Each structure stands twice: as C-alpha cells, then as structure tokens.
Amino acid sequence: MGLKFLSLASGSSGNCYYLGTDEYGILMDAGIGMRTMKKALKDNGIGLEQIMAVFITHDHADHIKSVGGLGEKYGIPVYATQKVHAGLDNSKYIDEKLSLSRRIIEKEEPVQIKDFKITAFGIPHDASDCVGYMVVYKHHKWVLATDVGHINDTVGEYIRMANHLVVEANYDREMLQCGNYSFPLKKRISNGNGHLCNSEIAEFLAANFDLHLRNIWLCHLSKENNHPELAYKTVEMEMGKYGIRIGKDVNLNVLKRSTPSELFLLE
Numbered sequence: 001m002g003l004k005f006l007s008l009a010s011g012s013s014g015n016c017y018y019l020g021t022d023e024y025g026i027l028m029d030a031g032i033g034m035r036t037m038k039k040a041l042k043d044n045g046i047g048l049e050q051i052m053a054v055f056i057t058h059d060h061a062d063h064i065k066s067v068g069g070l071g072e073k074y075g076i077p078v079y080a081t082q083k084v085h086a087g088l089d090n091s092k093y094i095d096e097k098l099s100l101s102r103r104i105i106e107k108e109e110p111v112q113i114k115d116f117k118i119t120a121f122g123i124p125h126d127a128s129d130c131v132g133y134m135v136v137y138k139h140h141k142w143v144l145a146t147d148v149g150h151i152n153d154t155v156g157e158y159i160r161m162a163n164h165l166v167v168e169a170n171y172d173r174e175m176l177q178c179g180n181y182s183f184p185l186k187k188r189i190s191n192g193n194g195h196l197c198n199s200e201i202a203e204f205l206a207a208n209f210d211l212h213l214r215n216i217w218l219c220h221l222s223k224e225n226n227h228p229e230l231a232y233k234t235v236e237m238e239m240g241k242y243g244i245r246i247g248k249d250v251n252l253n254v255l256k257r258s259t260p261s262e263l264f265l266l267e
Contacts, residue, residue, distance in 0.1 A: 006262075078103060119134045175225045
C-alpha cells in the first residue's frame with residue numbers, strides 16, 4: 001500500500017499538507033481555515049475522522065490558523081516542540097488554546113502514529129522554534145523542510161535521506177532585491193534565518209542528488225518575489241548541469257500557494 005500526499009495550501013497566506021494511507025493520515029501545519037481544509041480533504045475522499053494527528057513546524061500565523069479547532073473541537077492530537085507550544089499559547093491567531101490535545105515532542109526523537117514514524121528536526125528560522133519533519137512508512141521516507149533560513153548540516157542530512165521531498169523555494173534573489181519590499185524586510189528574508197531562495201535549494205539538490213530521491217515538491221513560494229515557472233526552471237537547469245533529468249531521474253512539481261494540489265500517489 002502506497003502513500004497519498006496532498007498540499008492543501010503552500011504560501012504566506014496559509015500552509016497545510018496531508019500525508020496518509022487509504023485508512024488514516026496526518027496533517028503538517030494547519031494554516032488555513034477549517035471550512036477550506038475540510039472541503040479540500042473531502043474533495044479527495046479524505047474525512048477529518050481519518051486525521052490521527054497534526055504536526056506543527058512553527059508558530060507563525062500562516063501555519064497555525066486552525067490548530068485550536070482541530071485540537072480542541074475535533075480532539076485531534078497536536079504535536080509540537082515545547083517552544084512551539086509556548087508560542088501557540090501566546091499567539092493571537094488561534095481562537096482556541098490547546099489543552100487536552102497538546103502533545104510535546106523533542107527534536108530527533110521519533111513519534112509513532114500507527115505505521116508512521118515521525119521525526120522532527122531543527123530548522124533555522126526566525127520563529128520561537130522551527131522544525132521540519134521526516135515520516136517513515138514502509139520503504140518511504142517523506143521529508144518536509146519549509147521556512148528554511150539556510151541549509152545547515154541537520155537540514156541537509158534529512159534532505160539527503162528523502163525519497164519524497166517537500167522543500168522551500170521561497171524567492172528569486174534578483175526579484176527580491178529589485179522588488180518593492182523595504183530594506184529591513186529584504187534583509188529579514190535573506191539573512192540566513194528567513195527563507196530559502198530558488199538558487200540555494202537548486203544548487204544543494206543538484207550537488208547532493210541520489211537516485212533514491214524520487215519526488216521533489218517546491219513549496220512556500222512568495223507571491224511577490226517568485227514565479228512557479230521560475231522556481232521550476234532554476235532547479236531544472238541546475239540539476240541539468242549534473243546530468244540529472246527532470247521527469248526521468250526525479251519528478252519535480254511546484255505546489256500552489258493558496259489552492260490544493262492534485263492528490264499524489266507515492267508507490
């Protein structure tokens with residue numbers, strides 16, 4: 001039995017991802033409205049009752065909007081580090097504070113949800129804390145690394161382990177520098193604790209490619225400082241320098257910012 005992957009939204013206005021089997025699944029982040037989330041899941045044959053857990057990467061608004069409702073109204077366990085939970089407690093973006101649904105996790109210590117083994121790993125980003133996740137299921141290793149200030153040793157290690165990789169390509173460096181953002185905001189995005197640009201992830205993927213990597217999804221694209229086609233081409237061209245063929249050696253997709261992706265079946 002394979003895995004199902006669905007991006008419900010992937011951008012500064014909201015982030016939420018589903019990973020599951022025919023019987024059950026989990027959510028990564030919950031940064032979109034509950035009604036929108038339930039509809040996107042239902043349209044793909046997934047009921048909210050199938051969601052076994054929610055895992056939160058960090059406490060920025062575009063990742064946590066519906067976490068209170070999922071946890072307290074629907075009784076779905078919400079997993080995050082102690083520091084992220086502290087950020088959720090103090091967040092003005094959550095209507096219902098977490099109580100019975102709260103679950104504390106530690107980085108590098110796996111959590112078992114049915115047949116899923118989920119490991120959080122540290123990511124450099126300007127939040128109270130920030131993690132990515134690796135989900136191991138049978139022969140699959142699915143990795144999420146979003147809101148990445150830079151690729152440090154830990155992030156690089158988990159990216160290299162992935163068979164299926166959801167990774168940030170937030171901005172094009174030239175578009176950011178020539179755009180209308182204020183200088184402090186430009187600096188915040190590009191200072192190593194903000195976001196990852198197209199060329200950074202392209203160069204890392206090309207230099208570290210292994211044939212066990214089968215799928216790449218570029219996520220969290222900026223509306224103002226990136227284009228899906230530009231992110232795709234940047235990665236495709238850099239990998240081409242190493243003789244890596246998109247569509248033959250590895251699949252590459254760019255996730256939509258505010259609408260669901262297709263349902264990907266991972267065999």
